[in-house]
Amino acid sequence: MTFRLEIPTLETGRLRLRAPRQEDFEPFAAFFAAPRTEYIGGPLGRSDAWWGLAGTLGMWAFRGFGMWMVEEKASGAVIGRVGPWRPDGWPEPEIGWSLFEGHEGKGYATEAALEARDWAYRSAGWTTAISLIAPENAASKAVATRLGCHREGDFVHPEEGWHAEIWRHPSAAELSA
Template sequence: MTTAPTIETPRLLLREPVLADWPGFAEVMTSDRALHMGGPHSVAYAWGAFCHGIALWRLYGLGNLSIELRGTRECIGQIEINQGPRFPEPELGWQLNIEAEGKGYAFEAAVAMRDWVFRERGLKTLVSYIGQENTRSIRLAQRLGASLDAQAQPQDPGDLVFRHVPGRP
């Protein structure tokens, strides 16, 4: 068993989720912002997903971290390593509140989380499951150096699978 780490970047603090992060998470998951994640979802589903990310730390030594702006202490989203029966492989995922998009926060958080997992947990690969219509996440995966893996099993039918390996930007 393990607990969530705290990972610092120049602008962000990636830290264990706390109950105060729940309203922002629920807002994303129950809105059209969750269309690329099979949503919008019910509040009950969103709560289960929120708790799932926290529980993964105890079960797998990987999980979700809240993304907090260092200057304001505002939680702007989550960066996650998803695992378990719903995920064919460990997945690097991200979600931001709408006002945080377009500022490079998701890239900064994803690089920090990805590099931490490769360094501290010794994983040799991660994937990102992305809906074909989610052009912003596709561009982010490509910017992260991930490559499309047509042979990998998608999480949901029609998902694209982008593979991350150590040593890429």
């Protein structure tokens, strides 16, 4: 039996947003093993990282949207992930982003998140989106600000108890006005 999952590929000037592949596992696992992933559920061991990458694909199957792997066109290297998603317990659909070590500070997160948000509004029927950001994560707050987001409130996960700030993206209507 063959299962076919249709995940679109998007391109920006410097980046390709594409479906996760098995060969993405090593850089994905290395990223999630690092202490800096504390804001997004890490650090994770290899087994949990494997389930995380598999879950990235599963979101597409369950919801029709999800995270893409971010590939740098010039090098072909996978440098992070970005996309519209809504894990269980989230208050609303979210645009999320994570860049692997060594690829921060180049505008990649903003470039990729803009493309992902545009796709969510245009193709997934979203009219609004949030980003959940750990209060200590200054880098992600800076990306959110560049995306035109504003701080709207706070969120505590109902089962896991972690706290995040809610950053509201401009709506589809605001962006098209």
